[in-house]
Amino acid sequence: MKEDIGYILHSISWKETSLIIKVFSREYGCINMVAKGAKRPYSQLRPVLSKFTPLLLRWTGKSEVKTLVKAELNGIISLPGNFLIFAWYLNELILSFLPKEDSHPILFDAYNDALLKFCDNHEKNSSYISSILRRFEWVLLKETGYGFDQEEPDFGNVLENSLVYQTISDRIETYLYGRTLYSRKILKDLKCFI
Numbered sequence: 001m002k003e004d005i006g007y008i009l010h011s012i013s014w015k016e017t018s019l020i021i022k023v024f025s026r027e028y029g030c031i032n033m034v035a036k037g038a039k040r041p042y043s044q045l046r047p048v049l050s051k052f053t054p055l056l057l058r059w060t061g062k063s064e065v066k067t068l069v070k071a072e073l074n075g076i077i078s079l080p081g082n083f084l085i086f087a088w089y090l091n092e093l094i095l096s097f098l099p100k101e102d103s104h105p106i107l108f109d110a111y112n113d114a115l116l117k118f119c120d121n122h123e124k125n126s127s128y129i130s131s132i133l134r135r136f137e138w139v140l141l142k143e144t145g146y147g148f149d150q151e152e153p154d155f156g157n158v159l160e161n162s163l164v165y166q167t168i169s170d171r172i173e174t175y176l177y178g179r180t181l182y183s184r185k186i187l188k189d190l191k192c193f194i
Helices: 081-097 105-119 126-143 158-175 182-190
Strands: 002-014 018-025 029-035 055-060 065-073
Touching: 002 029, 002 081, 018 081, 018 105, 029 055, 081 105, 081 126, 105 126
Parallel strands: 029 065
Antiparallel strands: 002 018, 002 055, 018 029, 055 065
16 A cells, blocks of 8 residues: 555546546656546545645555545645636646656645645735746756756746746646647637636
8 A cells, every 4th residue: 555645637437437547746757547436425535635735645556547545635625716826837748748647846845835835825916926837848848858957037027937847848848749638728728818
């Protein structure tokens, strides 16, 4: 039996009462799990298995799809509704970039930090949001081997941030060649509103 903290990135129904969940854990990376009976009305897993909530997870199995044994809250992140699209974008990047069961603790910490920053009570303007997203993309590219040899830029600097955004955007699109990243398109479309 293995145990680690993690976040649910995606879930789909499986059979009548179960879910298949894609989890990003700190020590084990992205893992596919089946949560048996999670959709039953009185299941202990049902209220706990939500996205953008840190969870303490226990699972078993040696195959590609593990069996979730237990899930407990490991804190609460109260993500404002208008930041959900940005959090979904982070999830989609992780699902697109990371292979299964490849550990990236630094990236996990960057993901956790980004979610916490979305919840901060600071003024949340477009440059603030952009700096959070660019910092996460920078760490993602660096951790997956597509990064840069230079020092991390100041993501709070608007001019430097826009130059870095173009460079990061080019690297992500090159990696995803032939695959569509829908949340990225949605973010670009929403850019005029934030």
